[in-house]
Amino acid sequence: MKILVTDKIVDEGIAILRGKGYEVDTRYGMTPDELLAAVPAYDALIVRSATCVTAEVIEAAKNCKIIGRAGVTCDNIDVDAATAAGIPVCNVPTSNIVSAAEHTMALMLAAAREIPAASNSLHEGRWSRDEFMGHELFEKTLAIFGLGRIGGLVAERARAFGMRVIGYDPYCSVSRASQLGVALYDSMDEVLPVADFITVHVPRTEETHHMFSAEEFSKMKDGVVLVNTARGGIIDEAAMADFMAAGRVFACGVDMLEAEPAPETPLSEFDRAVLTPHLGANTEEAQARAGVNIARYVANGLEGLVVPTVINMVSSDLADAVANYIPACQMCGSVLAQLSGGIPKNLSIMAAGPCANDLQVLSASALGGVLSRQGQASVSSENVDASARRHGVKMDVSVSADSRGYDSIVSMEADGLEISATVPGSLHETHIVSILRYRLDVVPADYALVFLYPDEPGQIGRIGTILGEEGINISTMAIGKRTDCKEVLVFLNVESEASKDVVDRVAAAIDANRAWSIRL
Numbered sequence: 001m002k003i004l005v006t007d008k009i010v011d012e013g014i015a016i017l018r019g020k021g022y023e024v025d026t027r028y029g030m031t032p033d034e035l036l037a038a039v040p041a042y043d044a045l046i047v048r049s050a051t052c053v054t055a056e057v058i059e060a061a062k063n064c065k066i067i068g069r070a071g072v073t074c075d076n077i078d079v080d081a082a083t084a085a086g087i088p089v090c091n092v093p094t095s096n097i098v099s100a101a102e103h104t105m106a107l108m109l110a111a112a113r114e115i116p117a118a119s120n121s122l123h124e125g126r127w128s129r130d131e132f133m134g135h136e137l138f139e140k141t142l143a144i145f146g147l148g149r150i151g152g153l154v155a156e157r158a159r160a161f162g163m164r165v166i167g168y169d170p171y172c173s174v175s176r177a178s179q180l181g182v183a184l185y186d187s188m189d190e191v192l193p194v195a196d197f198i199t200v201h202v203p204r205t206e207e208t209h210h211m212f213s214a215e216e217f218s219k220m221k222d223g224v225v226l227v228n229t230a231r232g233g234i235i236d237e238a239a240m241a242d243f244m245a246a247g248r249v250f251a252c253g254v255d256m257l258e259a260e261p262a263p264e265t266p267l268s269e270f271d272r273a274v275l276t277p278h279l280g281a282n283t284e285e286a287q288a289r290a291g292v293n294i295a296r297y298v299a300n301g302l303e304g305l306v307v308p309t310v311i312n313m314v315s316s317d318l319a320d321a322v323a324n325y326i327p328a329c330q331m332c333g334s335v336l337a338q339l340s341g342g343i344p345k346n347l348s349i350m351a352a353g354p355c356a357n358d359l360q361v362l363s364a365s366a367l368g369g370v371l372s373r374q375g376q377a378s379v380s381s382e383n384v385d386a387s388a389r390r391h392g393v394k395m396d397v398s399v400s401a402d403s404r405g406y407d408s409i410v411s412m413e414a415d416g417l418e419i420s421a422t423v424p425g426s427l428h429e430t431h432i433v434s435i436l437r438y439r440l441d442v443v444p445a446d447y448a449l450v451f452l453y454p455d456e457p458g459q460i461g462r463i464g465t466i467l468g469e470e471g472i473n474i475s476t477m478a479i480g481k482r483t484d485c486k487e488v489l490v491f492l493n494v495e496s497e498a499s500k501d502v503v504d505r506v507a508a509a510i511d512a513n514r515a516w517s518i519r520l
């Protein structure tokens with residue numbers, strides 16, 4: 001079998017694969033067209049962050065059995081397309097986190113003490129001590145945005161410098177934050193005015209794009225130092241440049257530019273902008289871990305053995321009965337998290353019928369769904385317990401003998417909310433068959449609206465009129481009733497996202513008790 005490696009990994013990783021008899025081609029720096037032309041010939045693909053594995057590449061990769069990412073983040077791989085094509089994607093999620101955390105501290109210190117500019121002055125033959133008056137980290141407040149793997153390591157290191165560490169991460173449990181010695185805040189607005197240093201460790205998602213723009217900068221303390229070793233585009237570089245020019249931001253350390261790999265950034269005009277070209281994971285140690293482990297995992301995948309870090313959970317030996325319920329559980333988990341407005345503290349999963357054959361896969365899928373709103377949640381059968389613990393979710397999984405007349409059914413409850421789904425027939429479509437114990441039957445679309453309101457004549461007309469006025473087309477509708485309630489629940493699939501104002505307008509018109517906009 002043939003393996004294509006398109007970004008540099010350590011020789012040891014290549015040697016492991018060749019030692020197992022695979023033909024390994026290392027073709028670094030290919031253009032997208034070259035990759036498209038080459039990829040059909042290979043059984044596996046190994047990349048780092050530079051190669052874009054688009055849906056087109058995946059479609060062309062007709063023989064590909066596994067894609068390995070020699071690093072943490074798979075945002076350069078179209079994971080949904082890979083899942084649809086039945087190709088597992090795996091990564092090495094802890095390989096480079098220490099290196100990334102250390103690079104964060106390096107940038108923070110370099111920015112606070114103007115080390116690159118001071119060093120350049122000597123290289124230019126100038127001895128100029130007064131020019132470079134820095135700041136200590138000791139007793140300063142560091143705000144960490146994103147308290148996951150890397151954010152947590154940064155917190156530990158910052159505390160060793162005597163910093164007061166505060167954090168914002170709506171998906172982090174209070175207990176994890178307190179274990180890390182971080183005071184957790186509920187909103188960015190509370191954090192921004194009190195931080196002397198800010199560091200960013202969130203994934204790049206729609207939600208985090210330009211999370212720091214002019215409005216956020218205007219709320220920060222004068223003289224703040226910012227560090228971004230997460231992803232380009234989370235900080236609006238043009239806004240930061242404006243605030244640096246105005247002297248409001250003292251300095252910054254940036255490893256990730258929005259236009260990567262293009263080096264152009266408005267920050268480059270400032271001596272106090274310490275810029276590195278995506279070096280967070282560039283250490284001998286991280287690259288050895290990443291290259292060796294990804295080689296082992298890709299070989300496992302090709303040999304039909306368990307790959308511990310598959311993030312899209314496609315497994316050839318999973319019976320169809322279970323595999324069909326992976327998207328069902330992901331969807332239910334995502335809807336539950338949106339109904340409850342965050343990550344629930346307790347998640348109970350009940351499965352009935354043949355789908356209950358692999359509860360570990362179902363619970364990983366459910367938790368993956370719950371966490372999906374925070375970016376790419378890499379929950380697998382192997383790490384589901386640790387992942388649940390880390391996010392403060394207490395999980396309880398059980399089998400029921402009552403499949404309510406369906407072949408298989410999964411039900412989930414979280415913080416008093418409920419959803420059940422089944423996957424009937426051969427279309428592999430997930431049907432929601434109950435929400436909040438209201439029985440209905442609906443195949444959820446990308447955008448949906450859910451209202452709980454008094455059961456009176458004319459209500460559906462009111463909803464339709466307002467959505468029509470707002471140009472939002474309803475594609476399907478299902479109404480659920482309960483004999484023990486005077487309220488009904490309507491689930492509307494809509495063709496575009498309704499703004500909060502529109503949802504509020506509908507809710508007011510029908511006197512709704514609860515209203516939700518769901519995005520899948």
Ligand SMILES: NC(=O)C1=CN([C@@H]2O[C@H](COP(=O)(O)OP(=O)(O)OC[C@H]3O[C@@H](n4cnc5c(N)ncnc54)[C@H](O)[C@@H]3O)[C@@H](O)[C@H]2O)C=CC1
Nearest residue numbers: 073146147148149150169171201202203229230280281374
């Ligand atoms: N510079 C480099 O070479 C490297 C960069 N990275 C980047 O570092 C970042 C963090 O990586 P990990 O710690 O491994 O990820 P992680 O998944 O362990 O942690 C991310 C954290 O961000 C939180 N989060 C998500 N959305 C948020 C929001 N809107 N506001 C606040 N918090 C939010 C999540 O709850 C989670 O705790 C990622 O962007 C990753 O791509 C990772 C490795 C190397």
Ligand SMILES: O=C(O)CCC(=O)C(=O)O
Nearest residue numbers: 048049070071072073281
């Ligand atoms: O050097 C690399 O492969 C990039 C590391 C990285 O950004 C990641 O693992 O998310």
